[in-house]
Amino acid sequence: MARTAASLATRLRHAGERWLFRIGAPEPAPIRLGQRRIYVLPSAAGVGFALALLVMLLAAINYNLSLGYALVFTLGGSAAASILHAFRNLYGLSIRPGRCAPVFAGETAVFSLLIDNPASRRRPALRLGAQGQWSAFDLPAAEETAVALACPALRRGRLALGRSVLETRWPLGLIRAWSVFVPKADCLVLPTPEPDPPPLPPAGGDATGASRDARTGDEDFAGLRAHRSADSPRHVAWKAVARGGPMLTKEFAAGEGRELLLDWDRLPAGLDAERRLSRLTAWVLAAEREGRRYALALPGIRIAAATGRAHRERCLRLLALHGLPDPTAEDGA
Structure with a gap:
């Protein structure tokens, strides 16, 4: 009252x-x-x-x-x-x-x-x-x-x-x-990045992150990192665990020239709109940190693959304004 x-x-x-x-x-x-x-x-x-x-x-x-x-x-x-x-x-x-x-x-x-x-x-x-x-x-x-x-x-x-x-x-x-x-x-105001997102999707693969297992033969081993709950069990360094070491995950680097597609429609069906935006935001930041070329696909909008600060800001702006009325429509290309 x-x-x-x-x-x-x-x-x-x-x-x-x-x-x-x-x-x-x-x-x-x-x-x-x-x-x-x-x-x-x-x-x-x-x-x-x-x-x-x-x-x-x-x-x-x-x-x-x-x-x-x-x-x-x-x-x-x-x-x-x-x-x-x-x-x-x-x-x-x-x-x-x-x-x-x-x-x-x-x-x-x-x-x-x-x-x-x-x-x-x-x-x-x-x-x-x-x-x-x-x-x-x-x-x-x-x-x-x-x-x-x-x-x-x-x-x-x-x-x-x-x-x-x-x-x-x-x-x-x-x-x-x-x-x-x-x-x-x-x-x-940008969407909050997912705190512990799955690994980046492979080039041309499924954006759920699961198909990375099927493409490990086409990628080069890049090193080990701390294990995350969303990582595939096939990427866990089990030999290090058997020796009493911490839980680590193998990382693979895609070959040069391969581009990522961060696609809204390929995310798991159980994610609502805000969680999809949160995961895509985390992936945009991760791809930029790794220097990968990436494209972004949202319902009715597709941004061609690129890299750099201007590309990152454009993608983040689209994610922030997705589904909201915005007078600036120049990003809808």
Whole structure:
């Protein structure tokens, strides 16, 4: 019940902010904070300070204390002046999104926003927030600063930074000045690689990994590695085990010029879509580490065999966005 009420309150607050602050689609860069984009209200400390001033004023009136009047009006004037200082601390700033490196699902996406201070004065005590995460920073005079914001990436696909807030309570903490904006910033979240995947499928073989047994005669022995639960028993170094050694698995290297096909349709039928993507991701990374040329086949999409960073990133992007709506359709070749 409490969680439902909190969720409803959050949705109502976001709806109110969309209406009040005109929050909509992501804005093109740079986002400049002008007079109409900065909002100023008393903070919780400011409300308490105002109540204290009111009590002091009533006491001064009741006892006709001249020094009481002077103290109340001096403190009130300082609080009023802080409104202007808080506003000027945000006024004129320019914001544009930086690059966010792809991450695997379950990791943390680090967004970077470049905030430019064109004025000849520093901007202290600023805070940037999005998705419940906050980062505090200062802006030097006439400089651009990159501010990092770490957000959890729970699901594969594109993670948009979304509604962001830049705020300050400088100089006294009595006034909160803030601006709400939606930058064009997103992060590509890749499928989590399978922790202990089967060996890479042989060139032209079955992607389940089982047919590697039938092709060991066409491959060269490359060495031994630690045994994994998915390895075939035929590849276990039983002589080493009989001598009391650890469980090891024989590795074979395919001949030069042979290409791998990482095919969605050749994976075991018992794997669901997410587990297929997880295994293909692990195989793409493994093939790249071994310097093998590999092709990727997904339903309706086939990427020709290649190797290198650009090929790896293209394949991982297709795996991350498989089955999800994505405006960039150039990878569907």
